[in-house]
Structure formats: structure tokens, C-alpha cells
Amino acid sequence: MKNFLISIGGTGAKCLEGILHSCIAGLGPEHLWVGMVDQDQANGNVSKSKILLNKYIDLRERLRTTGKDDVSIESDIFKTQITVNKNDALWLPLKDADPKLSEVINYALLKPELKGLVDCLYDTQEREQNLSEGFRARPNIGAAAMLASVNEQDESFWQNIYSALEKARGGEEVRIFLISSIFGGTGASGFPNIARKIKNIQNDMNVTGNVHIGGALLLPYFNYKVPDDFNEIHASPDEFLDQTRGALEYYSKLFQHQKIFDQVYVVGWEPLMKLDNFKIGGNLQNNPPLIPELYGALGALRFFDEENKMLGNQQILHIGKSEDNEFRWSDLPNISSKIDAKEKIVQLFKFAYSYHWLFAPSLTKRNWKKFTNENWFKRHLNRSDVNLGTEEKQALLSDLKELSIDVIKWLSDLNLSSERGSGQKFNLTDARSIVNYDPKQFSDRIKLSENLTNEQKKQFTDLFYDSYNSSLRDVMANLSYLKKVKEQSGLGSFVDTLFRSCI
Amino acid sequence: MKIKYLIKSLIYPGIIAAVFGFISISFSTLLFSNPVEGGTINFLGNHIITDEIESQGTPLADAAGPVCNVFGYSIVTSLATTLIFGFGWVVISHFLNVDGPGKSKIYSIYWIINSAVFTAILIILCTFVFFSGDSFLGSQYISGEGAFTLTIGLSVFYVLMYYLIVLLGTARHNRSSVFLAFKLPGNL
Numbered sequence: 075m076k077n078f079l080i081s082i083g084g085t086g087a088k089c090l091e092g093i094l095h096s097c098i099a100g101l102g103p104e105h106l107w108v109g110m111v112d113q114d115q116a117n118g119n120v121s122k123s124k125i126l127l128n129k130y131i132d133l134r135e136r137l138r139t140t141g142k143d144d145v146s147i148e149s150d151i152f153k154t155q156i157t158v159n160k161n162d163a164l165w166l167p168l169k170d171a172d173p174k175l176s177e178v179i180n181y182a183l184l185k186p187e188l189k190g191l192v193d194c195l196y197d198t199q200e201r202e203q204n205l206s207e208g209f210r211a212r213p214n215i216g217a218a219a220m221l222a223s224v225n226e227q228d229e230s231f232w233q234n235i236y237s238a239l240e241k242a243r244g245g246e247e248v249r250i251f252l253i254s255s256i257f258g259g260t261g262a263s264g265f266p267n268i269a270r271k272i273k274n275i276q277n278d279m280n281v282t283g284n285v286h287i288g289g290a291l292l293l294p295y296f297n298y299k300v301p302d303d304f305n306e307i308h309a310s311p312d313e314f315l316d317q318t319r320g321a322l323e324y325y326s327k328l329f330q331h332q333k334i335f336d337q338v339y340v341v342g343w344e345p346l347m348k349l350d351n352f353k354i355g356g357n358l359q360n361n362p363p364l365i366p367e368l369y370g371a372l373g374a375l376r377f378f379d380e381e382n383k384m385l386g387n388q389q390i391l392h393i394g395k396s397e398d399n400e401f402r403w404s405d406l407p408n409i410s411s412k413i414d415a416k417e418k419i420v421q422l423f424k425f426a427y428s429y430h431w432l433f434a435p436s437l438t439k440r441n442w443k444k445f446t447n448e449n450w451f452k453r454h455l456n457r458s459d460v461n462l463g464t465e466e467k468q469a470l471l472s473d474l475k476e477l478s479i480d481v482i483k484w485l486s487d488l489n490l491s492s493e494r495g496s497g498q499k500f501n502l503t504d505a506r507s508i509v510n511y512d513p514k515q516f517s518d519r520i521k522l523s524e525n526l527t528n529e530q531k532k533q534f535t536d537l538f539y540d541s542y543n544s545s546l547r548d549v550m551a552n553l554s555y556l557k558k559v560k561e562q563s564g565l566g567s568f569v570d571t572l573f574r575s576c577i
Numbered sequence: 578m579k580i581k582y583l584i585k586s587l588i589y590p591g592i593i594a595a596v597f598g599f600i601s602i603s604f605s606t607l608l609f610s611n612p613v614e615g616g617t618i619n620f621l622g623n624h625i626i627t628d629e630i631e632s633q634g635t636p637l638a639d640a641a642g643p644v645c646n647v648f649g650y651s652i653v654t655s656l657a658t659t660l661i662f663g664f665g666w667v668v669i670s671h672f673l674n675v676d677g678p679g680k681s682k683i684y685s686i687y688w689i690i691n692s693a694v695f696t697a698i699l700i701i702l703c704t705f706v707f708f709s710g711d712s713f714l715g716s717q718y719i720s721g722e723g724a725f726t727l728t729i730g731l732s733v734f735y736v737l738m739y740y741l742i743v744l745l746g747t748a749r750h751n752r753s754s755v756f757l758a759f760k761l762p763g764n765l
Binding site: 431432433436444445447448449450451452453454456531532534545546547548550551552553554555558 | 579582585671673674675676677678679680681748749750752753759762763764
């Protein structure tokens, strides 16, 4: 089965962040092609996910190289083989520098009657708006730009979709999932247009079966305060609900008249989560991860799961949390009957915690020799194919540490920012016991201390609410006793066993 | 702490205990059967029992019985003490809070204390039994040199047994706390 994921816009990128973390934890399918769509390529949300995507691909390759550092095919960590478009994972609908709508539609060359039509749809400010930082929550601008560019079939981004459909024609099942917000600019305009474009390609190629399209639409789940004196075109939270109503009416009609999607996951949140950071776009737009995005991410992974059978009709799926003012692990949906999302995410966090604070400092070039007599070291690192003195191994360990920091920050931020924004109690993890959270520091809300105190280490047992919690002693014991996998090589044995030890 | 890890770590100490226990029980059974001749009696007569019994007119056969009883009791008591301290440490080693690399070494002080207390009890026990003629009839017939030989012999035997038990039975993640245990293969 071939799986394709297309994240559209800033919200799509935030959901992709959740998908990537879930794939590190082993929640993803075997193979996944990922494409990102956003006009605002410098956007903090997009670039963060793109960096994580590249890190994932790089680390996975280095940890799954047979005969070198290999966690083995049995391992869940980095299970999903993610591939991207060979040139760039990110597809920009408009390629030119500082594009404007008037240039995209050749406004100056239009006949007067067409100009009049365009004038009815777009005012001068919208036509002349620099779109390098996205469509500013104006789906009418985004839709025109998307429609003008999705016909460029030669682009390698679209070539991947064509080759996927070719595979479907050959009998292989292909699942394509789109994920975006319903209320923004890029997402709202890209979601239906890209889906319809794929459907059209499918029809043109006369591929009648084996292709399933799914999508996750995120209804408004956050808002923010726009400064009173801000006059540029921007995404205004006051308009989100109206835009959403219009979009839902549109989708209602679309779903009645044309079967594009096999499954659509609709995610929303009440009350809307308040964000401190207002930025119109660019690298300063760096929103915190929020729980509805994880719902979208888990929806995508459920769609790709082999247990999820397509019924042929158009399914609109929804899920609710418990009605009280508290969010618990039990409110998080599972991907399938076999895969417990909560268990895997907790396992990943524990792995990141153990690696970052306990093992990474012990495995530095200066320190590793002090630990060669310890059982965990003898079992997993005292091997002929591991020499921690080499730059190559140290680079891999250092990149793993960086990834661990990402994971700790992501889940801590997810809990703390969702709680702060919604005013609801988020009982996932007691993140405050190990990180410093400053919501006003938009670029670096979460700060990790260099070392943990003994008191903090003891709190590891109580780090996760609503969950069986092991202690760090259990992690050390597991590392010494869990059965090793024969096929593993290099650092793979240590990485996989540490991950399995963190249950 | 997972019980299966504890059970796994009891296998090798169990074998050690079985071997040393078999030797101890067999020997003490022999001693409690009051042998009148044989290698054991010769050994006791030549090295343990005082020469003064001849001057007192007590035949060797009469003195050997009580000496065998004292020796047998001291073996059983030493065996029990060794099992308690050895397996006690094996169990405790799984509960010590080794919560990170390098932490295990800190617990070597616990192991040293456990071992020192065990050795002290063993020596005190033997000394009390073999040197205290008032409490045990058999010890009246044991020479000073003989008591010293038995004390050292039993101590060496049971300290060796204790060390092998803790060496092979200490929780893997806590091996750095036991002298030379880090030399063991990682998967043993």
C-alpha cells in the first residue's frame, strides 16, 4: 500500500509535526510520502515542520542502515519510511519572488469585462498584495492562485501524484490524505482544489479503483488578539467562524454532488484556544503545538492504517472528548485496535527524557569510557562495530540528542500551551516539573535544564497522568534485561532497546 | 521492578547455593550421625580435638561425638546465614534506585556493608561456637588451634559461597556495586 500525505498551510504543517513525532514513536504506516503546500515558505510553523521532516528522514536512514547502525526491521522507532519530493518537500503554488494576484492572473492583459469581473471578486489591495507570506487567510486569493498553478503538471510535486495513480492502475492500493485548516488562506483554498485536482487526474487517467482520498479539516480552534493599529491584510480571528460557516456550506454541497473523499475527519475545539503570538506570516509566526492538531495527525495515521477499511461511501468522522473541563490521555483517539497512541507517545517521551538527560551526557567523546564497565554499555555498545570515539558515531548521538530535545519540547508545549490557551485542565504530563515554560517567548517557549536534580528524577514516575508509570530504575533494568534482536548492528541495539525499555 | 528479572537473576545463585548447600548438608548429616571412624574422625583427632583429652583419660571416640555435633550445627548455621545475606543482597540489588548511568557504583558502599556484616556475623558465630566451652559441650574438646582452623575454614567456604551468589545474582544494572562483577559478560 502506498500512502501519500499532503499538508496544506500553517495548520497542515502543525499537524505534520504531530504526524512526524507519532511516526518516530512507531504509530505510522510502513511507507509514507509527504508533501507540504504553503506559499509562505519562511513561515515559522512550516519551516519548523520541514526541519523536523528532514531530521526524521536523515536519522531514520542512519539508524536503519543494514550492517552499520541498524535498529532492525522489527523495531518500532522510526518505523515509517518517509520519502519526499526529490527537489523540495515544500510546494509553493506561486514560484516567483514577491508574487501578486494581479500578476498570477495577468490582470493588466485582461479584457475590460474580465477585469470588471475580477474587480468584483478582489479589491485593489487584494490584487496587489505581496503573497510571498501566504494568502493572509483570504481563501478567495488562495483559490485563484492554486487554480492557476495546479495545472502545472510538469512539476515534480505533481509527478509524484501521477506516479502514485499509475501504481493504483497496476493494482496497488493508494491512499492520499490532505490535512489543513478550513478557516485560513492556504489551507482553505488548497484543500478542496488539490483534492479535486487529484480526482480529476484520476479520472483523466481512467483509474477507477484502488485510490482512496481522505482529509482532515480543522475547524477554528484558536484565536489571538490583533493590535488595533494593524492595517495590513491579515488573518482576522473574528472572521474565522463566518469563513468556516461558508466553507462548511461549500463542502456540504461538494460532498452531495461529487464523491471526492472516502473519509473526512473534522476536528474542532471549544472554547477556542487563545494564542499570545500574533504575526501575519514569516519566520516569526511560530505557533505552539495544540491538541486539535494531534487529533488531525492521529486521524491521518488512522486513515493509513491497514485495519481501516474503505467502505466505498463518503464517511465524515468525528470524535468527542469527555464533556468535563479536563483533557486526559483517555480522550486521545486510538489509531487502530492494535496500536495504542497514548502508550506510544508516552514511550517516545520517556525515551527522549532518558536519552537527553541520562545517556547523552554519558556518551560524549569525553565521558563514554567511564561507563564501559556498566552492563547497559557492555550489552549494547561494547561491540566491534561501535567505536564511540569516532566523529561519525558522535554525530549520530548528537543528532539523537537534538531530536530528544524536540520531542520533550513538543509534548511539553502541547500540554502547557493547550492548557494555557483553552483554560481547560490538560492532564497529560506534569511537564512543569522538568521544563521552564514561558509563553511570551514565542520562539523558545520551553527551556530545558542542563541537568536534573534527584528530586526531578524521582518525579519521572509521576510524569504522566492517567497512565502506568515506570521509574528510571525500571528503564535501567529493562536496558539490562530485555532480549536483544540479532539483526541489530552498531548503535541500533542501544537505541532500539532504550526505546523498548521506556514502556 | 519486574519480578521476571529477579527470578532470572536467581538462577545462577540457585545453582551455587545448591552445590554448596549439598556439600554442607551432606557433611553436616555425616557429622550428626556420630561417626566413630573414617577420614572425618581422623581429621578431627589430628587437627581439631585437643591433646589434653588423653591426659584427662577421655577416649577420642567419646570426644568426637560432641565435636561433630558442634561442627555440624556451625555448618548449618553458617549455611543459613550465607543464604540469608547472599539472597538478601540479590533481592535488594533489584530495588536499589539505579536511575542512571554511573549510579550503580554509589551502591558499592551498601554491598561492602552487607558483606562486612555477613563476614563479621560468620566469624563471631564460629568464634562463639568453637571458643565458648561453657555453652557447647563439644567445644570443650576443641583446641585453640583447632577452633581457629574451623573458624577460618568455615569462613572461607561460606564467604566464597556468598561472593559467588552475589557475583552471579546481583541485578545486572547494579553490578558495578559488586567487586569484579563488571567482568561478567553483559548477557549473563
